[in-house]
Amino acid sequence: MTRVTVENVWKVYGDQTVLENIHFETEPGSFIALVGPSGCGKSTFLRMMLGDEAPSKGRILIDGVALEDEPSPDRGVVFQRYSVFPHLTALQNVMLGLEFAQSPVMGRLFGRKRREARTASLEMLKSVGLAHAVNKYPSELSGGMQQRLAIAQALIKKPKILLLDEPFGALDPGIRNEVHEIMLRLWREEGMTIFMVTHDLSEAFKLGTRVIAFDRVRNRPEEQKAYGATITFDLKVDGKSAPPQPPVDATLAAAAQ
Incomplete structure (x- = not known):
């Protein structure tokens, strides 16, 4: 299972600040739902997790190691549009x-x-x-x-990490529920850490072990470019937890002592 640490990450394009001071750490095997209004940087953050883009400041660590600057097999991704x-x-x-x-x-x-x-x-x-x-x-x-x-x-x-960019938004409600159940089962079986961007709060709380909201806290016209979105709330979902880690092989445990 994989722990992700996000340390004071900013993302700036020219004179436009999109994200500022994003800071959190996940438990191994978490299912993180990212919510917030359109344009608040959720998909930008996902692209940084994928390695398509790099933070302007700060860093992202995977199990204590700085994230690679390009996509790699340890991170899978599913988009809203069917990428087949x-x-x-x-x-x-x-x-x-x-x-x-x-x-x-x-x-x-x-x-x-x-x-x-x-x-x-x-x-x-x-x-x-x-x-x-x-x-x-x-x-x-x-x-x-x-x-x-x-x-x-x-x-x-x-992959150790699965990135979902509004993957269920185009599905009919009945089909969406069916795919939700498949996704939850695969998450439990594979023990992945998942980051999912969604606009649907009910979906976020249904699937996620933790819901993190991005939003702008400074909205005056003169502040629009200088300040970006940040974390406005970070909630653990009651009654949900990451899948249990696999048992340690007794032989390996004895050798480590």
């Missing part, structure tokens, strides 16, 4: 991440490695409820199924 490849089947979409990870030049696996990647991808599709759709193309899938496929894509490489 339309010319590939569901199975091919999920296998692609493993193929590029193990064969970055050719993007293809052969023999035993391909069989192992196929088996792992089939298991992942089964875990998101798409075992019946492995050979279907995205255009043949509903919106909820496409989003489940995007989740499978993000999880196939076992």
Whole structure:
């Protein structure tokens, strides 16, 4: 499980301050819901977590180590728009991440490695409820199924951190509830730390172990550029906690003593 430490992070574009003095630490395996009005820097913060952008000041640490300056396999991401490849089947979409990870030049696996990647991808599709759709193309899938496929894509490489940028906002309420339950089950099974941006407070409190709100506290016209959004409230959700950490192997524990 992964602990994230955000130390006095600011993000400035030219003369426009978007975020100021963002400071918090997560427990390993937390599900952090980020809420706040449009334009308050939630997605900007997610891009910094992903490594697409760097803080202007401050730093982000993953288990005590400074975040890499570019995206890496230890961070998966799911966007609101379905980030799947339309010319590939569901199975091919999920296998692609493993193929590029193990064969970055050719993007293809052969023999035993391909069989192992196929088996792992089939298991992942089964875990998101798409075992019946492995050979279907995205255009043949509903919106909820496409989003489940995007989740499978993000999880196939076992990231330590999963970043969700309003991933359920375009889904109908019934489908959204179904995908919520899948997401909660996968979070518990995989033990990931999750950051989710959402405008839906009920969704934030349903899924999150902790809800953090970004907003501007200085809104006069002369302050709009000089000051950015900061954390206005930070609440732990009653009755929810991170999944338990896996037991320590007795042999390893004895060796460490």
